[in-house]
Amino acid sequence: MLKPTNPSGYFKAVSQVVSNQLNVGKQIAVLPKQTKSFAPPPNNSFIALSRALPNGNVTISVGPAVTSQVRWAHTDIQVPSWDNYRRDSTKKTDVKNAETEESRKNFTYLMAGALGVGSAYAAKSVVTHFVSSMSASADVLALAKIEVKLSDIPAGKSVTFKWRGKPLFIRHRTADEISAEQSVAVASLRDPQHDNERVQKPEWLVVLGVCTHLGCVPIANAGDFGGYYCPCHGSHYDASGRIRKGPAPLNLEVPHYEFPSDELLVVG
Amino acid sequence: MGFNETVYNLIFKRTSTMALACVASAFFFERTFDLVTENLFEKINEGKLWKHIKDKYQQ
Numbered sequence: 001m002l003k004p005t006n007p008s009g010y011f012k013a014v015s016q017v018v019s020n021q022l023n024v025g026k027q028i029a030v031l032p033k034q035t036k037s038f039a040p041p042p043n044n045s046f047i048a049l050s051r052a053l054p055n056g057n058v059t060i061s062v063g064p065a066v067t068s069q070v071r072w073a074h075t076d077i078q079v080p081s082w083d084n085y086r087r088d089s090t091k092k093t094d095v096k097n098a099e100t101e102e103s104r105k106n107f108t109y110l111m112a113g114a115l116g117v118g119s120a121y122a123a124k125s126v127v128t129h130f131v132s133s134m135s136a137s138a139d140v141l142a143l144a145k146i147e148v149k150l151s152d153i154p155a156g157k158s159v160t161f162k163w164r165g166k167p168l169f170i171r172h173r174t175a176d177e178i179s180a181e182q183s184v185a186v187a188s189l190r191d192p193q194h195d196n197e198r199v200q201k202p203e204w205l206v207v208l209g210v211c212t213h214l215g216c217v218p219i220a221n222a223g224d225f226g227g228y229y230c231p232c233h234g235s236h237y238d239a240s241g242r243i244r245k246g247p248a249p250l251n252l253e254v255p256h257y258e259f260p261s262d263e264l265l266v267v268g
Numbered sequence: 269m270g271f272n273e274t275v276y277n278l279i280f281k282r283t284s285t286m287a288l289a290c291v292a293s294a295f296f297f298e299r300t301f302d303l304v305t306e307n308l309f310e311k312i313n314e315g316k317l318w319k320h321i322k323d324k325y326q327q
Contacts, residue, residue: 103272109280113290120294121301 145268150204158220158228160209163267167209167217168255169228170265173239177226178202181240191251195240198254206257206267207241213248228252 042048083091087107089100136144146163148170153159158171173181181195182202199205209217209228216232223229224245225238235246242251257267279289310317 102270102276106272106276106280109276109286113280113286113293116287116290117293117297120290121298124294124298 145266148265148267150263150265155203160220161267163208163255168267169205169207169209169220169241169252171205171207171220171239173203173205177239180226181238184238184240184242190243191249193240193242193251198240198242198251200257201259204259204265205239205241206265207252207254210253211235211248212243212250212252213246218252 211230218228223236227239228237235248
């Protein structure tokens with residue numbers, strides 16, 4: 001901006017310079033040619049250093065040669081030490097890292113493997129306990145078997161026991177009954193089973209006392225065939241427990257049993 | 269070849285061998301762990317279990 005050195009004279013000149021045909025305006029004020037010069041501040045001065053720093057809002061210019069990062073950090077920031085997190089073998093300055101690589105990997109995998117072993121043990125234990133909880137408990141198992149002393153049952157007699165909530169017939173058959181049942185023609189039976197398939201020892205018949213018709217309990221030593229007779233609907237079973245007459249469709253069921261000795265019978 | 273290298277190459281390098289090693293170790297670990305914990309339990313409960321007082325009640 002130009003600043004007149006003598007403003008009052010300048011204004012006077014303006015009032016006089018209004019020209020017309022008669023009076024040619026003449027230049028009465030000569031503006032001095034102004035030159036401006038700034039002495040560069042010394043490089044280490046406060047001003048120079050403050051100009052070198054970015055100030056105000058930093059904006060990012062876009063361009064191939066323009067970096068978009070302003071680094072504020074200075075050399076007085078320390079690099080953190082990670083020594084607490086490093087393996088001891090990597091801290092040695094006289095050993096190459098590659099030489100201890102396997103031992104470091106082994107340690108890591110050993111830890112992971114130990115976790116795997118523990119997990120496998122825990123999983124197996126959980127599954128085992130769960131599965132074993134589904135099996136019968138000890139009090140149920142104790143009732144599941146019945147022991148019968150065979151010498152207490154005379155020949156020709158049928159004795160009833162309670163086994164798993166159901167009646168169990170144990171019949172000491174006489175020689176006549178055995179030979180009679182052995183000679184029955186299998187083809188003539190409703191549920192064809194030979195006598196040998198139904199007994200382990202011919203003297204002992206072991207059957208469940210549940211009529212296969214509707215579940216009544218048959219009466220021993222009764223009926224047309226000398227075996228069992230169901231009073232509910234008149235089913236006749238022979239001395240081998242086979243259905244011979246009446247509505248029942250199947251022979252009396254033979255449970256699993258065994259003879260641990262000659263004097264003892266275990267059913268179940 | 270050092271011990272570490274052998275172990276790494278034989279077991280840990282492949283997932284299959286590592287899983288196999290885990291299962292095999294679990295087999296032995298189970299027996300050892302069960303034995304140790306069972307003995308510890310019986311030691312802590314010395315004199316309270318049926319097997320310890322059986323003699324008093326059975327002829």
